[in-house]
Amino acid sequence: MHSNSTKNFLLLLLIFGFTVAKAQTETVQIIGKVVDSNGLPIEFATVLIGDSETKKALEGTTTIEDGSFSMEIDASNFYIEISFIGFEKKTFGSPVTKGGQIDLGTVTLSEDTEQLEEVIVQGEISRTEFKLDKRVFNVGKDLSTTGASALDVLNNVPSVNVNIEGQISLRGSQGVQILINGKPSVIASEEGNTLGTITADMIDRVEVITNPSAKYDAEGTSGIINIVIKKEQRKGLNGSVSVNTGAPDAHSLGVSLNRRGEKFNLFSQLGFGIRELPNDLVNRNVDLVNNTTILSRGTEYRNETYYNVVLGTDYYLNDSNVITLSGNFAMEIEDQPSQTAFTALDASGISTSEWERTEVTEATNPKLQFELQYKKDFDENDEHTLIFSSLGSFFGKDQSSDFNNTTISGDNNDAQQKTRTDFKEGIFTFKLDYTRPFSEKWKLESGAQFVLNDVANDYEVSNLQNGDFIIDNGLTNVFEFNQNVLGLYGTGSYEGTKWGVKAGLRVEQTNQDTFLATTNETNGQDYANLFPSIHSSYKFSDKISLQAGYSKRIYRPRMWDLNPFFNIRNNFSIRQGNPDLQPEFTDSYEVTSIYILGRASLNFGVYHRYTTEVIERVSVFENNVNTVRPENIGENNTTGIEFNAKYSPAKWLTLNGDFNYSQFNRDGTFENTVFDFNGNQWSSKLMAKLKLPADFEMETTGNYQSGFKTVQGTMSDQLFMDLGVRKNILKGKAVLNLSVRDLFASRVNENQIAQANFEVYNRRQRGTFVAFGFSYGFGKGEAMQYSGQRRRF
Known part of the structure; x- marks a missing residue:
C-alpha cells in the first residue's frame, strides 16, 4: 500500500x-x-x-x-x-x-x-523557517489538501491571528498590510473580503515582516503579511455565498467567485448591505477662568447602504510571464441623523440654558480601485523575478448637512446652519521591483516607486440670518493637497545555513503642496530622505532562532491632518487641521527570539523607537470651545518588550496570547509650554478557540489596554471581550456564524485634559454589536462572512 x-x-x-x-x-x-x-x-x-x-x-x-x-x-x-x-x-x-x-x-x-491515513502521516507538514528580515510559513499538504481558505492558512501562522469575523492581526495589532506576491492587491483590499477566494492549495508560503527593510515603503505600519501564490494552481471553480444580519442594523449579501484555468484565473465579488453605526458621546468643557461649563450628551449615527463589486483576472502568457488586471468599485450612501443635548452651567453648577442640536446629513461616497501587474520569472531560479505594478484608487464624497439648534430653557440659542462638502481624492502608485540571486547565499534586490496623491476638499458653512442662509467665510474654504513621492531602493543579502545579514538603503524625494483657495494661502514642502535598514538572523536550530533589525520610518501628514477646515458637528468641540505640519521620523530597533516547542510557538522581543517631530493633538480653549489641532511637539523615546504565544494543548483547543509593555520619555515645547514627561502603558490579549462536538467552534477574546499619559492629560484604560460561535453544516460546505463584539458593553474611550485654565472630558462608546450569518462555499471556496468595509477617516 x-x-x-x-x-x-x-x-x-x-x-x-x-x-x-x-x-x-x-x-x-x-x-x-x-x-x-x-x-x-x-x-x-x-x-x-x-x-x-x-x-x-x-x-x-x-x-x-x-x-x-x-x-x-x-x-x-x-x-x-x-x-x-x-x-x-x-x-x-x-x-x-x-x-x-x-x-x-x-x-x-x-x-x-x-x-x-498513510498520506496524512507521510504528507508534507506546514512549518515555519526564518529568513533574515522575515519569517516564512511554508504551506504543507496538511493544509493544502483540506480545501481551506487563505484565512485558515493565516490562522496557522505563528503570531498571526484571524478572528471569527475575518479580521487579521499581527502580534496583537491590527492595521497590518496584506500583500499578494509582494504587492498591494485589490484581492487583499479592505473594501471587500475577497481573500476567501484564495484557497490553501493555491498558496506556496506566507511571509511575516514585523520590521520592514528598505525594499518596502518607508511609511510605517504595524507589520506586513505577504501571501505568495504558487506558479502552478489547480484548476476549477470556487466561491461562496453569504447572508448576514445583526443588531444594531447590519444586513448584507455577498457572493465571491474564483475560476482558475490553464491561461486565465478569474475572480470576482458582488456585495450589498446596510448598517447602522451609533456612537454615544459625552463632552464636558470647563472654563476655569470664568467658572462656566458646557455639557453635551448625544448619539451620533452613521447609517450606510453600500454596494461593492470586485472583478479581476490573471492571464498567463506562458510559464514565465503573467499579467494581472483587477478592479473594485464601491458606492456608499450615508444618512447621519444625530441629536445632542447641551447644558450651560454657571460657577455654582446651576443651569443657565439648555438647548438641543439636531443633524440631518446625507452623503454619497463612490470608490474605485484598479490594479495592473506584470510579473516575469526567469527560468534559472524561482527567486529571479521582475515585477511592474500599477495601482490606482479614487474616493469621493458629496455631502450636505442641516443643523438646527432649538432652545429648551434659559438663554436663546436658536440657530440654523448648513454645510456642504465636495471631496475628491486620487492616489496612483507605480512600482518596479527586480530580484536577482547570484547564488544560493547571495541576493540583490532593487527597484523604484512613484506615488501621486491628489486631493481637493470644498467645504462651505452657511448660517441662517434674517430668513436667508449666509456663507460664513471664517469656516468656509477650498483646500487642495498634492503630494508626490519618488522612491529608489537597493538591498543586498547573504544567507548561510545558520547566519545571515541583509542591508539596504531607500531614498525618497517628497514634493508636497497645499493651497487654501479662500485665503489664497500656499504651503510647499520639498525634502529628500535616506532610509537605511539592516537585519540579521541566527538559527540555533530548526526550533530556535534570533532576529535583529533596524529601519528608519516616516509618517507623512495626511490630508485630514493638514486641512484647516472646521468640523461643526458639535460646535463646542471642533477638529481642525494644520497646513504647517511636518512629517514624523522614527528610528526603529528590534531584537526578537522565536521558539517552536512542539505544539507551542513563542515570540519574545525587545524594541526601542526614537521619534522626532512627534505629531500630537493639542487642545486650544476659548469661550468654552475646545479646538483640537495637530502639532509637531518635540521628541519621544519608547522602549518596550513584546511577548506572543500560540499553543494548542489539544486538537480541540488553541490559545493565543499577546502582551506588550512600553515606557516612554517625552521632551517637547509648544508655544512657550513645556511638554516634558515620562509614562508607560501596556496591553494584553488572550484568545481561546475551542472545537466542540457536533462541528461547533467557539472563540472568546479578552482585551485589556492600560491608561496612559498624553501631552495634556490622560487616556483611561479599557477592558472588553468579544465572542464568536460557528457551526459547520452540510459536510463543512456551509457555516452558521454568530459574533458578539464588546460582549459586556465595556469598551469605553475616555480622555481627560487638565490644564491651568481649562478642563475637557470626552467619553465615547459604540456599545455591543451582534451579528448572525449563513455562508455556503462551493467548489473549494471557503464558507465565509462578507463584510463591505467602509473607509474610515
Missing part, C-alpha cells in the same frame, strides 16, 4: 510539473463523471492519461464541481487512471473509441481508509 501511495503521489507531480510530447495521431476526446459510493460527485479528482509502454504521464486534468471532466489526447496507445486522495484508484486500459470520443460514463470510486 505504501508503494501505491508513493506512486500515486509521483503521478500527481507529473501531471502538474511536466509536459510530455504527444505522438502525432488523431485527437480523441475523453469524457466522464466521477462519483463516490453514495453517488455524490467528486470535485478535483485526478484524471491521468499515461503511455501504456513507458508508463509516463501524457496528459491530465481534474474534475469540476459536478464531478465531470473532458480532455483531449492525440496518442494511440494509452491508459486512463482516475484517483482521488482517500479513494481507491481505477484504471482503464485500451478504451474503445467511438467517433473520436471515449465516454467512460459514471465512474464510482470507493473509499480507501488505509491509504488516506
